Amino acid sequence: MTGNTMEPERRARRGRAQALPRALWTVSLALLVFIVLAVGLALLPGERPSYEDSAGWNLRLVNRWNPIPEGYTVNLRELPGGEKVDERVYESLMEMLEAAKEGNWGEAPRVISGYRTEEEQRGFYDDKVNEYLAQGYSEEGAKAEAVKWVAVPGTSEHQLGLAVDLEGETYDVFFWLQENSYKYGFIFRYPGDKTDLTGTAEEVWHYRYVGAKAAKEMHERGLCLEEYLGQ
Numbered sequence: 001m002t003g004n005t006m007e008p009e010r011r012a013r014r015g016r017a018q019a020l021p022r023a024l025w026t027v028s029l030a031l032l033v034f035i036v037l038a039v040g041l042a043l044l045p046g047e048r049p050s051y052e053d054s055a056g057w058n059l060r061l062v063n064r065w066n067p068i069p070e071g072y073t074v075n076l077r078e079l080p081g082g083e084k085v086d087e088r089v090y091e092s093l094m095e096m097l098e099a100a101k102e103g104n105w106g107e108a109p110r111v112i113s114g115y116r117t118e119e120e121q122r123g124f125y126d127d128k129v130n131e132y133l134a135q136g137y138s139e140e141g142a143k144a145e146a147v148k149w150v151a152v153p154g155t156s157e158h159q160l161g162l163a164v165d166l167e168g169e170t171y172d173v174f175f176w177l178q179e180n181s182y183k184y185g186f187i188f189r190y191p192g193d194k195t196d197l198t199g200t201a202e203e204v205w206h207y208r209y210v211g212a213k214a215a216k217e218m219h220e221r222g223l224c225l226e227e228y229l230g231q
């Protein structure tokens with residue numbers, strides 16, 4: 001009869017003995033999963049932060065694939081001649097225009113287009129589309145041609161207040177700018193050999209502020225803004 005009384009006790013002991021390793025096993029497994037995840041996340045190379053997390057206002061990318069954010073606001077400052085730019089780039093721009101006199105027969109180049117509102121950009125865009133329609137293009141064809149020259153409203157850097165279109169006394173001023181604008185934080189934004197990346201045909205007159213550090217690096221390495229930002 002002793003066997004009958006011993007039996008449940010032994011079972012209970014065996015049960016406790018099995019429960020302990022099971023708990024250990026569960027904790028170890030959880031720990032292992034945690035370690036693998038932590039190490040994996042730390043080593044993951046592809047997860048670089050987006051440019052918006054790492055870059056400042058001066059590096060904001062606006063192109064046909066990256067529209068200007070809804071409700072983007074800018075504090076403007078008026079330039080001689082009436083155009084306006086983001087007040088943060090005013091001084092650098094004025095310095096560049098002054099220095100550019102040496103490449104422009106002693107005259108400072110003029111800013112013929114600075115900041116644009118969405119409505120103004122729409123006006124430019126519609127005019128360009130109408131130009132192509134008048135040449136006999138279809139609606140779709142006219143839009144496809146127009147967008148090579150004028151950004152669709154919401155996708156123009158001019159709406160940031162960080163871009164200017166310049167006009168000089170001589171075409172040579174554009175060569176001067178290509179060589180020197182980076183010193184003032186501006187880049188030749190749409191070179192002819194980068195149109196696939198920028199989505200815009202060559203515009204020798206369009207300059208974009210990105211800041212002196214980024215401009216210098218882009219100039220030295222021959223990168224457009226899309227390349228610099230890894231887009």
Ligand SMILES: [Zn+2]
Nearest residue numbers: 163164165206
């Ligand atoms: Zn422009």
